[in-house]
Amino acid sequence: MPTSHMPPLHSHFSGPYIERATALRRNPAQLAAAWRADGTRFLPVWEAQCLIREGAAARLRREEIGSELPDPAQGIFLGLEQGEHRFAFAVESRELPELPGQFGGLRDLVSNVPADDAGLLAYARGMINWHRQHRHCGLCGAPNRADEAGFVLACTSERCGSRSFPRLDPAIIVLVHSDRHCLLGRQRSWPADRFSTIAGFVEPGECLEDAVRREVLEETNVEVTHCTYLGSQPWPFPASLMIGFHAAAAVGEIRLNDGELAEARWLDRAALADGGVVLPPRASIAWQLIEAWHDRVPGPGLASFHRDGAFLRPANQPPEAR
Numbered sequence: 001m002p003t004s005h006m007p008p009l010h011s012h013f014s015g016p017y018i019e020r021a022t023a024l025r026r027n028p029a030q031l032a033a034a035w036r037a038d039g040t041r042f043l044p045v046w047e048a049q050c051l052i053r054e055g056a057a058a059r060l061r062r063e064e065i066g067s068e069l070p071d072p073a074q075g076i077f078l079g080l081e082q083g084e085h086r087f088a089f090a091v092e093s094r095e096l097p098e099l100p101g102q103f104g105g106l107r108d109l110v111s112n113v114p115a116d117d118a119g120l121l122a123y124a125r126g127m128i129n130w131h132r133q134h135r136h137c138g139l140c141g142a143p144n145r146a147d148e149a150g151f152v153l154a155c156t157s158e159r160c161g162s163r164s165f166p167r168l169d170p171a172i173i174v175l176v177h178s179d180r181h182c183l184l185g186r187q188r189s190w191p192a193d194r195f196s197t198i199a200g201f202v203e204p205g206e207c208l209e210d211a212v213r214r215e216v217l218e219e220t221n222v223e224v225t226h227c228t229y230l231g232s233q234p235w236p237f238p239a240s241l242m243i244g245f246h247a248a249a250a251v252g253e254i255r256l257n258d259g260e261l262a263e264a265r266w267l268d269r270a271a272l273a274d275g276g277v278v279l280p281p282r283a284s285i286a287w288q289l290i291e292a293w294h295d296r297v298p299g300p301g302l303a304s305f306h307r308d309g310a311f312l313r314p315a316n317q318p319p320e321a322r
């Protein structure tokens, strides 16, 4: 199927919202100076929550933080905004910290801040979450310490010396379609009218296309004939990278083989238009995959008439992962 007419997907939580300046991570002297510089700003993460202030990510000055500011070795160098350094740090207190702004969960904040700030907050939270979940070496159990500005966690046991790197969980997400229908599913924890694309984690020993074929077959019994990559999206709930496809299939009988979905349906464009189903939020690649398929035929675009769904919390994740 020709795909050259499709616009490239630009996804929420991604894009050039910061210059990562990765070479600086191995320059401790320069980073130590940056930690004290006037233009440097700090992004706190507390209990997996981010701080916003006046409709934007809170970029705190040192004097606004006071005693909550950790030792520089605990800071994570995120990169440069307009040439000024940005660090993330974890607030370890159990009480709500007294910092200027409001802490909140990322799902609640994303629609209240500009897209670039949503990306920055998700990046900061993703790094801090990784540190919190890897305080100890997975091989020998000794404490880890941060290295390379927070982008390496190194085992403190000399005999072990294991080093680990920020973890992402690759997942495929796919809009399966025939000529006139697309295949959408509803997870058990979702409202009765909420539907989205098929998605699932890639497993060791699989390429992305293998994972597309397996997930669609397991969840709906539909056999995919071929698939086309459209784009990807960091999905920081907690650490996924969604890799988005369109996949062709013949309309076939749906069977929910693995019980992961409560329901799946073949829907034509009219069914999407009549408001009977609620689609995922527009900030998600799931929405973009559906929109790209829907808008292939002339007529009003999906965004012109379809209401936006809310960010839903999976029922099976611990609070810090949401």
Ligand SMILES: [Zn+2]
Binding pocket: 137, 138, 139, 140, 141, 142, 155, 156, 157, 160, 161, 162
């Ligand atoms: Zn170790």
